[in-house]
Amino acid sequence: MEMSDLVSPKQVSRAIGVSESSLKRWCDQGLLQTVRTAGGHRKIEISEVVRFVRDRNLVLRDPEVLDLPPASEGAELGLVRGQSLLMSALLAGNELLVRQIIFDLYLAKHPISVICDEVLASAFREIGERWACKEADPFQERRGCEIAVRIMFDLRRCQRPPDSSLNAIGGTIEGDQYSIPSTMAELVLREAGWNAVSLGTSLPFSSLARAITDIRPKIFWLSVSYIQPSIDFIQEFAKLSKACMDTGAALVVGGRALTENLRQKMTYCAYCDTMQHLETFAHTHQRVIASAAESSTGDEGIERTTNHSTHLPENQP
Amino acid sequence: MEMSDLVSPKQVSRAIGVSESSLKRWCDQGLLQTVRTAGGHRKIEISEVVRFVRDRNLVLRDPEVLDLPPASEGAELGLVRGQSLLMSALLAGNELLVRQIIFDLYLAKHPISVICDEVLASAFREIGERWACKEADPFQERRGCEIAVRIMFDLRRCQRPPDSSLNAIGGTIEGDQYSIPSTMAELVLREAGWNAVSLGTSLPFSSLARAITDIRPKIFWLSVSYIQPSIDFIQEFAKLSKACMDTGAALVVGGRALTENLRQKMTYCAYCDTMQHLETFAHTHQRVIASAAESSTGDEGIERTTNHSTHLPENQP
DNA sequence: CAAAAAAACGTTCAATTCGTTCACTTGATA
DNA sequence: TATCAAGTGAACGAATTGAACGTTTTTTTG
Numbered sequence: 001m002e003m004s005d006l007v008s009p010k011q012v013s014r015a016i017g018v019s020e021s022s023l024k025r026w027c028d029q030g031l032l033q034t035v036r037t038a039g040g041h042r043k044i045e046i047s048e049v050v051r052f053v054r055d056r057n058l059v060l061r062d063p064e065v066l067d068l069p070p071a072s073e074g075a076e077l078g079l080v081r082g083q084s085l086l087m088s089a090l091l092a093g094n095e096l097l098v099r100q101i102i103f104d105l106y107l108a109k110h111p112i113s114v115i116c117d118e119v120l121a122s123a124f125r126e127i128g129e130r131w132a133c134k135e136a137d138p139f140q141e142r143r144g145c146e147i148a149v150r151i152m153f154d155l156r157r158c159q160r161p162p163d164s165s166l167n168a169i170g171g172t173i174e175g176d177q178y179s180i181p182s183t184m185a186e187l188v189l190r191e192a193g194w195n196a197v198s199l200g201t202s203l204p205f206s207s208l209a210r211a212i213t214d215i216r217p218k219i220f221w222l223s224v225s226y227i228q229p230s231i232d233f234i235q236e237f238a239k240l241s242k243a244c245m246d247t248g249a250a251l252v253v254g255g256r257a258l259t260e261n262l263r264q265k266m267t268y269c270a271y272c273d274t275m276q277h278l279e280t281f282a283h284t285h286q287r288v289i290a291s292a293a294e295s296s297t298g299d300e301g302i303e304r305t306t307n308h309s310t311h312l313p314e315n316q317p
Numbered sequence: 318m319e320m321s322d323l324v325s326p327k328q329v330s331r332a333i334g335v336s337e338s339s340l341k342r343w344c345d346q347g348l349l350q351t352v353r354t355a356g357g358h359r360k361i362e363i364s365e366v367v368r369f370v371r372d373r374n375l376v377l378r379d380p381e382v383l384d385l386p387p388a389s390e391g392a393e394l395g396l397v398r399g400q401s402l403l404m405s406a407l408l409a410g411n412e413l414l415v416r417q418i419i420f421d422l423y424l425a426k427h428p429i430s431v432i433c434d435e436v437l438a439s440a441f442r443e444i445g446e447r448w449a450c451k452e453a454d455p456f457q458e459r460r461g462c463e464i465a466v467r468i469m470f471d472l473r474r475c476q477r478p479p480d481s482s483l484n485a486i487g488g489t490i491e492g493d494q495y496s497i498p499s500t501m502a503e504l505v506l507r508e509a510g511w512n513a514v515s516l517g518t519s520l521p522f523s524s525l526a527r528a529i530t531d532i533r534p535k536i537f538w539l540s541v542s543y544i545q546p547s548i549d550f551i552q553e554f555a556k557l558s559k560a561c562m563d564t565g566a567a568l569v570v571g572g573r574a575l576t577e578n579l580r581q582k583m584t585y586c587a588y589c590d591t592m593q594h595l596e597t598f599a600h601t602h603q604r605v606i607a608s609a610a611e612s613s614t615g616d617e618g619i620e621r622t623t624n625h626s627t628h629l630p631e632n633q634p
Numbered sequence: 635c636a637a638a639a640a641a642a643c644g645t646t647c648a649a650t651t652c653g654t655t656c657a658c659t660t661g662a663t664a
Numbered sequence: 665t666a667t668c669a670a671g672t673g674a675a676c677g678a679a680t681t682g683a684a685c686g687t688t689t690t691t692t693t694g
Contacts, residue, residue, distance in 0.1 A: 138524040142517030200459030207455040336682040356689045
């Protein structure tokens with residue numbers, strides 16, 4: 001019945017493998033956020049433990065006390081086998097197993113961007129292939145998406161609260177219903193310290209432009225997994241590009257629907273079809289902004305050259 | 318359905334995740350103001366519970382919201398003002414405030430179905446109206462949906478793990494991208510003890526039928542907020558109906574796209590356009606199954622008459 | 635309306651946790 | 665080498681917690 005699963009310092013100390021005294025000291029030093037019962041007993045949220053473990057490069061020796069995955073198995077099997085395990089778990093709709101695998105990799109200090117690219121996206125790509133071969137049903141893929149989005153929400157709440165001054169927003173265009181890439185982008189940007197908020201899927205271009213001028217983010221991302229044949233993408237995109245130029249937002253695009261042919265006609269700040277690319281861009285752009293703020297001669301110029309390239313890890317029903 | 322402002326210590330203890338003993342002790346120490354019945358039973362006012370929770374920072378540790386006057390107000394003034402507060406929070410994209418409001422209502426022991434109907438759905442209906450009047454932008458509505466779905470996931474994990482024998486699945490049809498009603502249905506059914514899993518949105522009829530025969534749920538729900546003009550809904554729906562008949566699944570339908578004209582041509586087990594209707598159906602159907610199992614003469618018959626009716630609380634972009 | 639079922643009472647008791655103190659290890663410095 | 669600062673783990677009595685129990689009140693049911 002507990003919304004936020006709370007555990008005692010003793011449980012955490014056993015899970016991490018340190019003495020209870022040390023753990024209580026860390027709590028009192030503020031390294032771990034705690035809540036107190038009316039009688040003064042400390043209670044620690046599991047997500048806080050996860051955050052702490054990851055920050056401090058610790059290992060969960062006995063994760064079972066926290067209802068977390070047995071690190072012994074998962075942490076070692078790494079990304080490759082994690083991907084195949086994950087795919088079958090997603091196909092079977094086994095949310096618990098999916099959560100275990102993902103958290104396991106997350107606790108093993110793998111960056112979120114890598115988990116997104118090489119495990120989650122990879123698993124969904126393979127599911128898409130199976131679906132093409134009639135070996136998987138659409139409902140399995142959809143159910144898997146629901147599960148994946150939930151896990152990403154769980155990961156999100158393990159992150160430290162973002163710096164509110166670095167706003168980033170994004171979403172998908174009209175007719176593109178695939179929410180996973182945009183949710184991933186939100187997660188990755190938050191991991192990089194941005195206050196990223198996904199606006200959702202299937203938004204009209206006019207509304208996206210409106211959001212840019214209203215919210216005035218430093219980064220705007222656009223995930224394009226599908227383009228409706230009926231719309232003039234290039235023309236509509238140009239409006240977005242202009243809105244970003246006017247407000248000084250960095251326009252980041254990605255998605256498997258953006259063919260090279262299409263990209264040549266677009267103006268943007270960066271093309272990332274991998275979450276790892278997005279992450280590096282987020283970090284560098286952060287530094288760009290910081291140094292621009294330093295030299296207070298308001299140089300609003302944003303480089304418009306960056307252009308990573310690889311394949312896009314998505315499938316579109 | 319007790320709509321009282323007073324709750325018992327046991328309820329409160331379960332809500333905040335401590336033992337009943339501790340809670341009674343705190344009451345006797347004066348940390349929680351209580352009133353007594355003639356027979357000596359403690360009764361605690363809802364507002365007192367919310368105050369206590371917020372003072373102690375027990376549930377929902379949110380570092381930024383330590384002092385949040387609007388929310389503490391919101392808890393007491395119940396559903397009606399909760400709805401208007403919620404709407405502005407959703408429009409502003411203030412996820413923390415939304416979470417506060419919803420959880421205050423949840424702590425106040427309002428059933429999830431009521432929160433869904435009279436607060437969430439109601440707020441979105443009003444947002445839809447504002448949008449029609451050009452007072453709200455689509456991106457605000459979408460961002461609000463994202464937030465709402467996240468909160469519903471949070472609520473979901475507060476619930477006790479469901480009885481795995483009572484399976485229920487559901488989703489939306491091809492072209493219907495509105496996920497909130499289906500997510501609500503999942504939440505409400507889980508609250509009623511069902512092992513409900515939403516398959517997601519925009520699923521082809523064939524895939525829905527496949528899911529029914531594969532998973533063999535006891536309940537199958539279908540949320541219909543939008544029907545593509547290009548498909549023959551009645552004919553396709555008949556296949557779903559048959560699949561449910563064959564497998565003994567109770568077919569529950571809802572959604573504002575189901576006009577009376579349409580419904581007359583459909584065969585289903587129950588029509589619910591309100592989550593409260595769905596909840597009562599879930600409970601009664603649970604009893605039906607239990608009694609059917611008792612009289613082991615496998616009576617697979619399912620009544621096909623139930624037919625609640627009101628308006629459907631959804632908006633479709 | 636009375637009987638049965640469910641929920642809450644008050645109490646007791648073992649287990650857990652608190653805060654504090656203290657001995658020990660480690661690494662840098664005089 | 666001796667010394668100091670800092671972090672760790674163990675131990676202690678005092679306090680808190682959660683579960684058990686039999687009894688009483690409230691609610692449900694026939």
